Amino acid sequence: MMPNDRPAFIHPCNHPRRGARAFRGVWLLALAAALTALIAAPAFCVSLMPGWPQTTGDKVSGSPALGDLDGDGLLEVVVGSNDGKVYAWHADGTAVTGWPQTTGGAVYGSPALGDLDGDGSLEVVVGSNDGKVYAWHADGTAVAGWPQATGGQVDGTPALADLDGDGDLEVLVGSYDTKVYAWHDDGSAVAGWPVSTGGWVRSSPALGDLDGGGLDVVAGSYDGNVYAWHADGTSVSGWPQSAAGAVYASPALGDLDGDGHLEVVAGSLGKKVYAWHANGTVVTGWPQEPGDEVYSSAALGDIDGDGALEVVVGSLDWNVYAWHGNGAAVAGWPKITGHWVTGSPALADMDGDGDREVVVGSRDRNVYVWNGDGTPVAGWPQSVGDFIWSSPAVADLDGDGDLEVAIGSDDHKVYAWSSDVPALNRRPWPMFRHDALHTGRYGGASSGVTELSSGYVTPTTGDCSTHFTFRVKFWQTGGVFPDRVLVAIWSRAGTRWQRMWEYDLSDTNTVDGKWYTCAQYLKGGNYAYRFAAEVAGQWVYWPLPAGSYNLGPKVSPVVLSSGYVSPTSGTHTTDFTWRIKYWNTNNLPPDEIWCAIWWGSRGQAFWYPMWAYDPSDTTYSDGKWYTAHMRWLDTGAHAFRFAARQGANWAYWPSPGGSYAPGPAVGP
Secondary structure: OOOOOOOOOOOOOOOOOOOOHHHHHHHHHHHHHHHHHHHHOOOOOEEEOOOOOEEOOOOOOOOOEEEOOOOOOOOEEEEEOOOOEEEEEOOOOOEOOOOOEEOOOOOOOOOEEEOOOOOOOOEEEEEOOOOEEEEEEOOOOEOOOOOEEOOOOOOOOOEEEOOOOOOOOEEEEEOOOOEEEEEOOOOOEOOOOOEEOOOOOOOOOEEEOOOOOOOEEEEEOOOOEEEEEEOOOOEOOOOOEEOOOOOOOOOEEEOOOOOOOOEEEEEOOOOOEEEEOOOOOEOOOOOEOOOOOOOOOOEEEOOOOOOOOEEEEEOOOOEEEEEEOOOOEOOOOOEEOOOOOOOOOEEEOOOOOOOOEEEEEOOOOEEEEEOOOOOEOOOOOEEOOOOOOOOOEEEOOOOOOEEEEEEEOOOOEEEEEEEEEEOOOEOOEOOOOOOOOOOOEOOOOOOOEEEEEEEEEEOOEEEOOOEEEEEEEEEEOOOOOOOEEEEEEEEOOEEEEEEEEEOOOOOOOOOOOEEEEEEEEOOOEEEEEEEEEEEOOEEEEEOOOOOOOEEEEEEEOEEEEEEEEEOOEEEOOOOEEEEEEEEEOOOOOOOEEEEEEEEOOOOEEEEEEOEEOOOOOOOOOOOEEEEEEEOOOOOEEOOEEEEEEEOOEEEEEOOOOOOOEOOOEEEO
């Protein structure tokens, strides 16, 4: 099952062996620990964001996905509800235009966000209890070829990936008809799919290369097995593997032992959490045994700063566990809550100390945050109005440079809290299934530290004939490339976003930073700029916080060009003509235009006014000629330059001001 969702066959109030008396002692211990932590720790400023919580028509079992639907550089919150609808809100809680959209049944899974059709904007893909998978454009209109039907209800979460290597995303999802499906972006079936298991499939597929042969698909089944298939639907050697109980949790993929190959981690209702090598053999030290069934999907990340991945997962014994890659418990763990933990943890730097914390919701109606050593983070837990089955999503939603946390609840609401903790992009597992594509893979759509830095524009000043080049460096310690990098160029006329491109295509290393660039001609005025990069629906910014700008460049609207003197040589009786073309992007005439002629015989320059060559020409935006005449020049060489003023703006030719062009040569 999707661990952020309620099991379809278990009512939340009548799970076997869940009497109040049986857990009264544990509840009191958890309450005492929470009170002690709150008294001992200084609080960060954590509060509900303005406009939140937002209300749906029923319980919110599924987890929020975060992505920029409207292309403004800020994240939207997208989530499904048991009322059969998919909602999308801006960071201020207002509904995105075109949303919500309706399916034919309850939505228990999390929406997947990705650019299915290659138009540069995100699509939203979600499964429904009516047995169908839906896909909408960012504006809420249906994608051609969708929805697609399965043979059973679809309670799990879709995953998006380029399965066949054609550059487009495919959609993968499991169904209660015991199959896992794969469709192209147009809704047509991928060759070799669907594939069959021996039981219901509510587990979300995880996507990664297990054997070096390309992308593979890993999913669990109610038959107690975890399966792995190649892109063509054939089984990966060594799979399936038994998990000693029904697998509703979704597998997580990551390199636990540092050998450069992926391991597969999955929990089961057999009260075990397994870790297998890519060939299906069990990793030394695994499986581990929590105290009860595992519906929670594992999150992977380095929470103790040792440079290796840990496995973090919840259980129905009310605990959240953290193990090293060798299966040893992380010091300070497990941590107890006040009830079941079915949602997947998120991992992010929640206190600005550079380390990764664990964020998770519990059926006790609280969202908890712990440091890597198990100590609570100040300002948490935060409470909601009913049970939490959903997984948290952590990001800078509103572009203010601080972290926000979003989660759903059985009280029909989606909550979002803001903190005063800086969003430093240290979010190794920021949402359910790791990223908005739901790859379930550490090092998938994004991992490690992702940031923009060293942004600048050159030259810093110029005129409307100047080629301004904007540059920014993209860093990604997981070696992942951005989906797109944008520059926002602001002027009094408004803001326009421009796509940026790789400066050096041969540079394939993002770990030490990779330059992106964009060149523009600008009209006259004062400009400011900022950069944004998208990685699997998550945005990073420079400068921080998002929404802030750097000043520059200052662009003069006045340009002089195509200056010359004719003839280029003669005698002191020759009539020499100087001409210059004046440009003004605001189509304003010059207040004055001058020609400076350097008299070598006299060792100085003399300035002469210039006049319109064609007074009837009143268009300055495409250039207008100005002229000056001179004869009786002294013998020798005479250099020249031009200057024009419109208001406070001066333009020169040649540029920069003070430079001269040679000529004419005057004979006796």
